Amino acid sequence: MASPLDFQVSALVDDELDAAEFELLAERLSRDLPLRAQYSRFAIIGEVLRGAPLLLDSGFAERVRADVSKEPSGPLPTLGGMQAYLRPVLGMAIAAAVAVVALFSLMPGPQMPITGEAPGMALQQGGPTYTVPETATANSSEPERLEYYFVRHGEYAPMARKSTYSRVISEPVAEDSAAADVAPDDLDRARRSGSTEDEIGQ
Amino acid sequence: MRALLRSLAGLAVLSLSALAAAEPDPSSLLREMAWALDRTNYEGVFIHTHLGRSETMKVVHRVDSEGRITERLVSIDGSGREIIRNDDEVRCILPDRRSVFVEKRNNQNPLFANLPQYSEKLGLYYDFVSLGAEKLLHLDTRVLVIEPRDEYRYGYKLWLEQSTSLPLKTQLLGEDGGVIEQILFHSITLSDEIPVSAVEPGVDASDFTWYYERDEAPAGTETRPDVWQAADLPPGFRLEATNSEYLPDSDSPTQHIVYTDGLASVSVFVEPGSRGDGGLAPGTSHRGAAFAHTARADEHMVTAVGEVPAVTVKMIADSMRKTTRDARR
Numbered sequence: 001m002a003s004p005l006d007f008q009v010s011a012l013v014d015d016e017l018d019a020a021e022f023e024l025l026a027e028r029l030s031r032d033l034p035l036r037a038q039y040s041r042f043a044i045i046g047e048v049l050r051g052a053p054l055l056l057d058s059g060f061a062e063r064v065r066a067d068v069s070k071e072p073s074g075p076l077p078t079l080g081g082m083q084a085y086l087r088p089v090l091g092m093a094i095a096a097a098v099a100v101v102a103l104f105s106l107m108p109g110p111q112m113p114i115t116g117e118a119p120g121m122a123l124q125q126g127g128p129t130y131t132v133p134e135t136a137t138a139n140s141s142e143p144e145r146l147e148y149y150f151v152r153h154g155e156y157a158p159m160a161r162k163s164t165y166s167r168v169i170s171e172p173v174a175e176d177s178a179a180a181d182v183a184p185d186d187l188d189r190a191r192r193s194g195s196t197e198d199e200i201g202q
Numbered sequence: 203m204r205a206l207l208r209s210l211a212g213l214a215v216l217s218l219s220a221l222a223a224a225e226p227d228p229s230s231l232l233r234e235m236a237w238a239l240d241r242t243n244y245e246g247v248f249i250h251t252h253l254g255r256s257e258t259m260k261v262v263h264r265v266d267s268e269g270r271i272t273e274r275l276v277s278i279d280g281s282g283r284e285i286i287r288n289d290d291e292v293r294c295i296l297p298d299r300r301s302v303f304v305e306k307r308n309n310q311n312p313l314f315a316n317l318p319q320y321s322e323k324l325g326l327y328y329d330f331v332s333l334g335a336e337k338l339l340h341l342d343t344r345v346l347v348i349e350p351r352d353e354y355r356y357g358y359k360l361w362l363e364q365s366t367s368l369p370l371k372t373q374l375l376g377e378d379g380g381v382i383e384q385i386l387f388h389s390i391t392l393s394d395e396i397p398v399s400a401v402e403p404g405v406d407a408s409d410f411t412w413y414y415e416r417d418e419a420p421a422g423t424e425t426r427p428d429v430w431q432a433a434d435l436p437p438g439f440r441l442e443a444t445n446s447e448y449l450p451d452s453d454s455p456t457q458h459i460v461y462t463d464g465l466a467s468v469s470v471f472v473e474p475g476s477r478g479d480g481g482l483a484p485g486t487s488h489r490g491a492a493f494a495h496t497a498r499a500d501e502h503m504v505t506a507v508g509e510v511p512a513v514t515v516k517m518i519a520d521s522m523r524k525t526t527r528d529a530r531r
Contacts (some may be wrong), residue, residue, distance in 0.1 A: 122398075122399075122402045123402055123403060123404070123405075123406060124399060124402050124403070124404045127406075128404055128405055128406040129404035129405075130282035130297065130404045130405045132282065132297045132300070132405065132406075145482055146482065146487065146494055146505070146507075149469065149471050149494060149505055149507045150489055150492060150494070150507055151294075152447075152458065152469065152471075153467070153468075153469035153492075153507045153508060156442070156443075156460050156462070156467050156469060157466075157467050157508065157509055159358060159465050159466070159509070160492070160509040163250060163252075163374070163383055163385060163490065163491070163492075163509070164492070164509070166250040166257055166259055166275075166385070167489050167490055167492070168283075168285065168294065169259070169275065169276070169277045169281065169283035169284060169285055169294070169296075170250075170255075170257045170277060170279075170281070170283075
């Protein structure tokens with residue numbers, strides 16, 4: 001259910017606010033981080049719905065084709081042999097594609113020091129692009145066990161890399177971070193029904 | 203590395219040859235997608251929609267002239283969280299926790315050598331349907347649907363850009379074909395070269411607490427863990443790999459066991475104790491479309507997790523049994 005504020009943000013994206021409304025909403029956006037995030041989403045979704053083209057470089061495939069044509073050529077394996085030929089290659093490709101979220105094999109236990117100095121770390125040119133808000137927790141906190149499990153598993157889920165990434169770094173929300181106990185049958189039923197494509201967007 | 207690059211180039215030739223064909227077979231499309239995701243320099247913004255939420259993410263994937271990969275994923279919805287992965291390590295920067303988690307990547311890890319593989323056996327558990335060409339945001343794509351044949355796994359619908367096979371849109375499908383989750387690229391830019399600065403963090407984490415992976419067991423602690431295996435697996439799932447890992451706040455090794463059907467995979471974590479050092483309680487939980495089920499067995503806590511239906515993780519977790527060490531493979 002969209003709130004009046006949702007409509008206001010949507011109107012801002014569509015440039016349909018009058019001056020007074022704009023001023024009020026802009027002031028609120030300046031101090032309301034979640035609302036700014038929502039504005040960002042609406043703005044991007046708006047562009048998508050308006051048919052803004054993707055920025056894909058159409059000449060890329062041609063350049064790849066030209067590059068690979070320079071490689072030494074030889075007889076290609078037959079289908080049966082090709083699978084064996086491809087297996088390590090594909091394995092490496094998938095490994096690199098999915099081995100991206102093994103983040104929490106960490107040992108902050110009492111028996112062994114687990115924290116250390118921050119290494120030298122280059123930042124984006126021009127300095128940080130993100131300012132840590134003052135509301136961030138004063139003390140650092142370790143990952144929860146279940147969070148560790150999900151993240152550790154993501155490394156071995158070839159079809160779920162980006163979604164696992166995304167869940168890990170999504171802004172924490174109580175519903176997900178709590179990962180509350182649920183009745184499997186109820187959730188499976190919900191999964192089976194899924195959403196319609198209209199509900200989930202384009 | 204040279205051999206690998208030659209092999210990848212060979213795969214590229216195969217991929218491009220397949221593109222020239224009228225309608226490539228689904229397995230070729232999957233191979234091309236895997237290659238494109240790995241070997242392409244690209245920057246993009248995508249929207250991840252799940253259970254009524256949507257998150258906007260930016261991803262930068264850089265492959266240097268030596269074939270080394272660095273990838274940066276950052277939330278642009280406000281949290282500032284980001285993940286940066288290269289050949290040596292993975293860093294997760296969490297400004298809201300003022301923490302950075304670092305895991306060293308170790309190619310000797312037995313799990314790395316046993317990643318799920320696409321194979322003809324997948325046809326026993328999924329139907330692969332090519333829906334042909336479709337325009338998506340002014341670009342030509344090939345649409346591939348992977349439908350599960352039972353209730354133990356999800357399906358997928360992929361829109362692969364025709365010239366590159368990059369997935370511009372990916373949907374996770376429920377048993378009846380309904381959409382559970384979606385990733386939709388809003389923009390994606392391919393480049394011959396991406397500057398190093400594009401994969402550097404945007405957060406100054408120098409005063410955060412850094413948590414580093416410990417790669418050795420504590421002195422004097424048990425280093426030969428028990429062997430566990432599932433007595434009852436969903437059709438098509440097989441043991442892929444096992445490994446011992448040392449989790450935070452535990453001196454006992456945790457068994458990490460991976461089962462896969464080739465596309466979907468389930469990790470099982472077995473920790474000593476009746477409740478688990480992390481305070482896990484028996485039951486089922488979820489994060490988006492990924493499920494976890496925890497059960498007690500032989501004074502251990504057994505947790506199965508995966509991007510699969512709840513019934514799958516429950517079946518596997520509930521059937522895990524301890525065997526003798528002599529039976530270890």
